[in-house]
Amino acid sequence: MDSNSIYSLIVYSLIACCAIMACVWYWSYKIKNAGVVDIFWSYNFPVIAIILLLLAPGFEPRKLLICGMVIIAGARLGTHLAVRIVKHLHEEEPRYAQIRKEWGAVAEKKMFGFFQMQAASNVLLAIPFFISAVNTAPQLSPLEYAGAVLWAISVIGEATADRQLAAFKKDPKNKGKVCDTGLWGYSRHPNYFFEWLMWVSYFVFALASPYGYIAIISPAIILYLLLKVTGIPMTEQQSLRTKGEAFKKYQQRVSVFVPWFRK
Structure with missing residues (x-):
């Protein structure tokens, strides 16, 4: 396993996911609905997969298989959540409304940190993808x-x-x-x-x-x-x-x- 390659891929993925979640937080702040974070938490995995497809040095068929799996699953779940959440976009899900209530006056600041933690969790959970995508063994x-x-x-x-x-x-x-x-x-x-x-x-x-x-x-x-x-x-x-x-x-x-x- 090429440690330099994997570290670089992790950094690129973290930057991309954090940037996406910063934008999503701003949107959620405007519409007062933190539930949209669930949509983009799912979509961030296909983003990581695309980064790996383009930049990882692994065996191409292996990359195509694992990244294809991630893109299909992430896109399906993200779209399923989007359809459900967008129907009630101006009505925040009870669990997030409860969190917002508990956090009180500092809710938005804490919510920004929560969104960034979600981005970090995307990268942490993507460990199997990184490991597989840098594997250069020439057969599955x-x-x-x-x-x-x-x-x-x-x-x-x-x-x-x-x-x-x-x-x-x-x-x-x-x-x-x-x-x-x-x-x-x-x-x-x-x-x-x-x-x-x-x-x-x-x-x-x-x-x-x-x-x-x-x-x-x-x-x-x-x-x-x-x-x-x-x-x-x-x-x-x-x-x-x-x-x-x-x-x-x-x-x-x-x-x-x-x-x-x-x-």
């Missing part, structure tokens, strides 16, 4: 093919969960109800589960490259965030506030991720 490994297959399963699963939830919410008869159909009948958060599985696939892909084991940091961080910080805890707190007893019964009946992730 079975681990890379396995990672690509697992990635396809995760993207299809996440897209299916998102589509099922959107269809459920679109039906006026379901207002105030908890979505428990399709994948949502097996997991309270199938979208989050497949999102985590996608990061596992990037780790598996990176294992074929020197120092690929370092890439375990990405799925580990994502799992921690989803289970303990900004993912499931905040989502379920909001569901309990809006759906009350119906969501409590759903919690008792359906596992947090899949059956072996029982809570």
Whole structure:
């Protein structure tokens, strides 16, 4: 692994992501909606992938495969979030409204720092991409093919969960109800589960490259965030506030991720 190349790519990616998030923060300040950060957090991964495609010294087919995976997944999730958020652009999501309320008079200053931290997290989580993109070995490994297959399963699963939830919410008869159909009948958060599985696939892909084991940091961080910080805890707190007893019964009946992730 060429350490000079990887350090340069990290710096370029960090500059790009921080610049994008600075612009997004200014937009969010104008419209008073910090939820737009989620859209561009997703889109920043394709930005990093394009930088790697153009500048990384690795084996071209490997770069095309890993960067193509990242661009497709990031663009899909970012666009899905954009469609949802833009519909209510002048109505801030409750979780961000609550954060803004807690921060009080210094909310915008802290929000700028939060946006920059999101940019830094993009680069930190992109470790599997950097490791793979600088690998010059002239052939693809079975681990890379396995990672690509697992990635396809995760993207299809996440897209299916998102589509099922959107269809459920679109039906006026379901207002105030908890979505428990399709994948949502097996997991309270199938979208989050497949999102985590996608990061596992990037780790598996990176294992074929020197120092690929370092890439375990990405799925580990994502799992921690989803289970303990900004993912499931905040989502379920909001569901309990809006759906009350119906969501409590759903919690008792359906596992947090899949059956072996029982809570």
